[in-house]
Amino acid sequence: MPTWTALTTVTGKPAAEQLGAAMERLNPEPTGVGVFEVEDDSGLWEVGGYFIEPPDQAGLAVLAAMVGAKDFTVSELPETDWVAHVRRELAPVEAGRFFVYGSHDADKVPEGREALLIEAAMAFGTGHHGTTLGCLKALDSLLEQGVTASRVADIGCGTAVLGMAAARVWPELVIASDIDPQAVDVARANVAANDLEGRVEVVEAAGFDHAALEGPFDLIFANILKGPLIALAPEISARLSPGGFAILSGILTEQADQTLAHYLDCGNDLHSRDDIGDWTTLVLRKLST
Amino acid sequence: MAKKLAGTMKLQVPAGQANPSPPVGPALGQRGINIMEFCKAFNAKTADMDPGAPCPTVISYYQDKSFSMDIKTPPASYFLKKAAKVKSGANNPSRETVGSVSPAQIREIAEAKMKDLNANDIEGAMQIILGSARSMGIEVK
Numbered sequence: 001m002p003t004w005t006a007l008t009t010v011t012g013k014p015a016a017e018q019l020g021a022a023m024e025r026l027n028p029e030p031t032g033v034g035v036f037e038v039e040d041d042s043g044l045w046e047v048g049g050y051f052i053e054p055p056d057q058a059g060l061a062v063l064a065a066m067v068g069a070k071d072f073t074v075s076e077l078p079e080t081d082w083v084a085h086v087r088r089e090l091a092p093v094e095a096g097r098f099f100v101y102g103s104h105d106a107d108k109v110p111e112g113r114e115a116l117l118i119e120a121a122m123a124f125g126t127g128h129h130g131t132t133l134g135c136l137k138a139l140d141s142l143l144e145q146g147v148t149a150s151r152v153a154d155i156g157c158g159t160a161v162l163g164m165a166a167a168r169v170w171p172e173l174v175i176a177s178d179i180d181p182q183a184v185d186v187a188r189a190n191v192a193a194n195d196l197e198g199r200v201e202v203v204e205a206a207g208f209d210h211a212a213l214e215g216p217f218d219l220i221f222a223n224i225l226k227g228p229l230i231a232l233a234p235e236i237s238a239r240l241s242p243g244g245f246a247i248l249s250g251i252l253t254e255q256a257d258q259t260l261a262h263y264l265d266c267g268n269d270l271h272s273r274d275d276i277g278d279w280t281t282l283v284l285r286k287l288s289t
Numbered sequence: 290m291a292k293k294l295a296g297t298m299k300l301q302v303p304a305g306q307a308n309p310s311p312p313v314g315p316a317l318g319q320r321g322i323n324i325m326e327f328c329k330a331f332n333a334k335t336a337d338m339d340p341g342a343p344c345p346t347v348i349s350y351y352q353d354k355s356f357s358m359d360i361k362t363p364p365a366s367y368f369l370k371k372a373a374k375v376k377s378g379a380n381n382p383s384r385e386t387v388g389s390v391s392p393a394q395i396r397e398i399a400e401a402k403m404k405d406l407n408a409n410d411i412e413g414a415m416q417i418i419l420g421s422a423r424s425m426g427i428e429v430k
Contacts, residue, residue, distance in 0.1 A: 003311040024299070031314035036296030036320070039352075048313040050300075082318030083309050089321035090354060102323070120328035120354040124292045130351030158292075158355075182357070225292075 003077045004051040004059050008029075009044045009068035013037070013044035016045030017069045025234045028199040043121075055288060069279050081224030086170045093127030096140025098165050108143040114168040117193050118159050123178075123186035125158030131223050131249040134274050134281030135162050138247045141272065142283070143169060147245065149218035153177070155232070160187035164249075166219065167199040177205040208235050209263050230262045237266035240286035245271065249281040254281040293352045300344045302362075304338035310384050322416040329359070334360055334419065343367055361405045365421040368398040379426025388427045395419060395429055 006023075010016050012085055013035075020035040030049035038044040047069065049055065060072040072081060092101040092108060099113040102120060109115045120126040127133060139162070154163030154176040163176035176186050176191075178241040187202040203210045207228075218241050222229060229248055236246055246268065251259050254274050298320075300312050307313055307328040317324045322368070335344060342363040350356040366378065373388030389399075399406075399414035409416040422429060 005313050005315070020299070030312075032298060033314045034296060034298030034320075037294075041297070046296075050316055052311060077315050078312075080315070080318065082314035083324050085322055087319050089324060102354035119321040119326050122330060122355065122357060123349055124353060124355045126353045126355055129351075132353065137305075161429060245365050 002052070004054055004072045004074060005048055006072045007046060007048040008060075008064055008069045008072045008266070009038065009046050010064075010067055011043055011045070013045055015067040015069070016047050017259075019047045019063060019069055022063045022066065023047070023060075026056055026063075028053050028055065030055070034120055043089065044095050090128065091125075093133060094126070094134075094190055095136035097143070097169075098136045098140060100136070100161060105222070114165065116161055116168070117165055119188065120189060123158045123180075123183040125161045125223070127161060130276035130279035131281070132161060134249050134276050134279060135221055135223050136165055137276075138272065138281050138283050139165055139169075139273060142245060142247075146220050147219075148171040149245070150216045151241070152219045152221075153213060153217045153239070154221040155207070155236070156222060156250075157187050157202065157215075158183050158223070159190050160200060161190070162215045162221040162263050163187075163192055163200050163202075164191065164196055164225065166221075167196050175209075176200055176201045176202045177210060177213060178202075179204070179206045186216075199249070206222070207232055210238060213239070216241040216244065220244070220246045222246065225250045226252070226259055229237065229259055233262040233266050237263065237286065238266055240268070242286055242288040244286045246284045246286075247281065251280045251282065252278055253280045255283060260284075292355075295352050297347060297349045299345055299347050301308035301343045302331060302360075304342040304344050305332050306338045320350060321354055322348075323354065324344055324355055327356065331358065331360070334358075339363075339371075347372070360400050361365075363381060365398060365418050366425060368401060369418070369425055369427050370421050371399065373427045375427070378424070382424055382426035385426050386428050389421060389428045389430050392429060395422070 016035045016204040020033045021035050034048045036046045089103045092105050097114050099115045152174045153165040157176035159176045160176040160243045165172040168172045184204045191200045263284050266289050271283040271285045274281045309324050345361040347359040372390045372394040375388040379385040379387045399418045406414045
């Protein structure tokens with residue numbers, strides 16, 4: 001079935017959303033409308049429509065003028081095997097000893113690596129992002145330094161990839177939690193798919209609000225965002241055992257110093273820091289006294 | 290996890306029948322989103338609906354290619370055409386009537402659509418459906 005696309009860019013999210021909504025009223029109507037942020041800090045948003053017959057170019061021109069967007073570019077998409085295309089994009093992620101892959105790459109798992117099967121689906125934490133990658137690399141680095149942890153928590157676990165990575169290398173039970181019930185379901189399915197049932201317990205909780213999260217912990221992962229990381233600084237610090245580590249991510253590089261200051265105030269030292277793209281991963285160590 | 294929204298899209302997807310053909314394939318594929326996982330989840334969530342009913346679906350996707358979906362009820366026009374047993378609405382609804390539905394059917398449609406309508410109660414929802422019926426040349430009797 002042929003598909004036509006009509007694409008333009010416009011400055012600002014409100015104008016982009018207004019244009020996207022207006023496109024739905026075109027005749028012939030689009031079968032899909034998308035509004036996407038252009039990831040180059042330009043402030044531009046891309047607005048696109050998908051049609052199964054040639055779209056009304058005069059109508060598109062009127063809509064573009066209405067919000068000050070550039071003229072639409074209309075083209076017919078070539079026949080493409082989109083499933084194969086996506087599989088190429090969702091390549092395995094390697095972070096030290098860890099190898100995170102989707103089921104379509106099950107035949108590519110190298111021997112001797114800690115492999116984690118994670119589908120890019122309904123929970124964050126596929127490894128295809130600087131935050132998750134940074135946390136996995138930080139864990140790998142701690143292992144290289146001979147660090148061991150007998151109690152581990154993964155707060156805001158998403159897919160539970162970080163908690164599962166810890167369970168692969170240490171024998172004790174890992175507690176993974178998320179505030180989002182859908183993420184909890186996905187995490188439990190991932191734990192089962194990776195044969196880690198009984199090794200990773202997934203609970204639904206806001207922050208540490210669950211009996212299983214009382215601590216103390218030798219290692220706490222928190223790959224969330226700056227705001228909740230700062231809000232949780234006292235609780236994370238209080239639940240770390242003396243000399244224990246916290247691996248924090250979800251922090252934009254320009255937010256790292258501010259986030260770090262809160263953790264230093266709560267009795268931790270900076271152990272290491274890694275910037276990947278726009279994102280920073282902090283490894284903190286709880287002071288012994 | 291540090292979810293950062295990368296974009297949203299709204300697609301019309303047939304209940305229980307999502308597959309990699311347009312619009313799902315190109316729309317998700319161009320963004321590198323896992324088409325098969327989307328189809329599997331969408332088809333599971335719509336398994337109890339009329340197969341093929343068009344569902345407006347808002348897909349939000351994040352920087353690591355994970356996604357979430359909000360599946361809306363099919364448009365009023367879909368329910369009205371089905372109830373009136375017609376294939377399409379009138380080209381000129383002010384002069385042409387293509388079929389009819391009963392007040393009970395209007396209420397049924399309003400109840401089915403209630404969660405997605407901007408209405409305070411079922412009476413308000415029925416008024417919206419009546420308006421849609423009039424604009425399609427479907428009378429109520």
